[in-house]
Amino acid sequence: QLQLQESGPGLVRPSETLSLTCSVSGGSIGKSTYYWGWVRQPPGKGLEWIGSIYYDGTTVYNPSLTSRVTISVDTSKNQFSLKMSSVTAADTAVYYCARHLATHTPIEYWGQGTLVTVSS
Amino acid sequence: EIVLTQSPDFQSVTPKGEVTITCRASQSIGSNLHWYQQKPDQSPKLLIKFASQSISGVPSRFSGSGFGTQFTLTINSPEAEDAATYYCHQTSTVSHVWTFGQGTKVEIK
Numbered sequence: 001q002l003q004l005q006e007s008g009p010g011l012v013r014p015s016e017t018l019s020l021t022c023s024v025s026g027g028s029i030g031k032s033t034y035y036w037g038w039v040r041q042p043p044g045k046g047l048e049w050i051g052s053i054y055y056d057g058t059t060v061y062n063p064s065l066t067s068r069v070t071i072s073v074d075t076s077k078n079q080f081s082l083k084m085s086s087v088t089a090a091d092t093a094v095y096y097c098a099r100h101l102a103t104h105t106p107i108e109y110w111g112q113g114t115l116v117t118v119s120s
Numbered sequence: 121e122i123v124l125t126q127s128p129d130f131q132s133v134t135p136k137g138e139v140t141i142t143c144r145a146s147q148s149i150g151s152n153l154h155w156y157q158q159k160p161d162q163s164p165k166l167l168i169k170f171a172s173q174s175i176s177g178v179p180s181r182f183s184g185s186g187f188g189t190q191f192t193l194t195i196n197s198p199e200a201e202d203a204a205t206y207y208c209h210q211t212s213t214v215s216h217v218w219t220f221g222q223g224t225k226v227e228i229k
Contacts (some may be wrong), residue, residue, distance in 0.1 A: 047164065047207055049218035063121070063217060096163055104211045106154035106170075110163035 002026040004097045004111035012091075012118050018084040022097030022111060023077075029055055030075030035100045037107070038071065038082045040093040043115075048093075052100065053080055060103060087118045122146050124208050126221035134229050139195035141224045143208035148188045152211045155184055155193045158223075159204045167206075168193065195226075203228045 008020035022036070029036065037052030051061035053071045061069055065084070073080040084091060094113040100106060123146040133139050143153065151171040156164035166175050168184035171191055181196045195202055208221040 046223045047209075047220040049220070060216060103216060104152050104213045106166050106209060106211065107156075107164070108166055110165075113163050 002099065002109050004099065004109055006095060006097050006111045006114040008114060008116070010115060010117060012087055012116060013120055014088055014118055015086055018082070018087050018091065018116055018118070020082045020095055020097075020114065020116070021079050022081070023079050024099075025078070028075075029073060029078050029080065031055075033101075035102065036071075036073065036080045037098045037100060039096045039098055039107070039110075040091075041096070041113070042090075042093045050082065050084075050095075052103070089118050092116065092118045121217055122149060122210055122212055122215050122219055124210055124219055124221040126206075126208060126224050128224060129222070130225045130227070132227040132229055133198055135198060135200070137198065139193075139198050139202070139226055141193040141206055141208075141226075143186075143191045143193070143221050145189045145191075145210060149210045149212040149214075151187055152213060153184075153186065153191045154209045154211065155182075156207045156209060157202075157204045158207065164207060198226070198228055200228050202226065 003025045005023045012018045035052040038050040053059045068085045070083045096113045097111040098107040099109040125144045127142050153171045155168040158164040172184045183194050185192050205223045205225045
């Protein structure tokens with residue numbers, strides 16, 4: 001059974017860079033033709049797609065965040081990562097990592113989510 | 121960006137009733153519309169894909185319909201465990217930018 005687990009600091013200072021990693025178990029990122037993505041959810045609010053990366057490193061980002069976001073994959077560690085620069089309080093959210101088959105298919109697997117608070 | 125608008129924002133039903141949630145897209149997305157259930161402090165769970173396709177392990181009381189710009193999620197004879205927030209999600213092949221509806225909270229009386 002595929003499992004995704006987010007990890008990273010729970011508190012980030014304003015203007016700094018948020019960094020999260022998603023560890024994948026039960027499947028190999030480098031040997032499977034899937035997309036690996038990030039979705040966030042501010043407390044008490046709805047879902048926002050951040051972006052996704054294909055197993056070969058091809059990325060697609062939400063245009064509203066593309067200037068601040070980088071998603072990368074490390075097949076040797078079976079992990080993929082999210083970096084978001086110049087964060088503000090508006091970036092406070094639960095961040096989920098996820099897997100989907102293609103750019104037009106739904107998310108079949110979600111991580112449990114990790115809360116990141118942006119505060120000084 | 122394709123905007124998804126769900127209605128209603130909140131629905132309260134009895135176990136012998138029916139839940140109907142509508143999701144309207146700002147432009148045609150074909151059948152690239154999916155539904156998720158999210159319970160408090162849990163990650164979303166896929167219920168229906170491509171407007172009407174069922175997901176293995178999801179109870180048959182959940183069904184979806186629609187095409188183009190209007191979609192519906194129906195829960196027949198909901199159970200107490202169906203109390204959750206439901207989101208629609210579009211994966212348009214034209215836009216390549218994913219968006220979600222704002223969510224509909226369902227209460228089972």
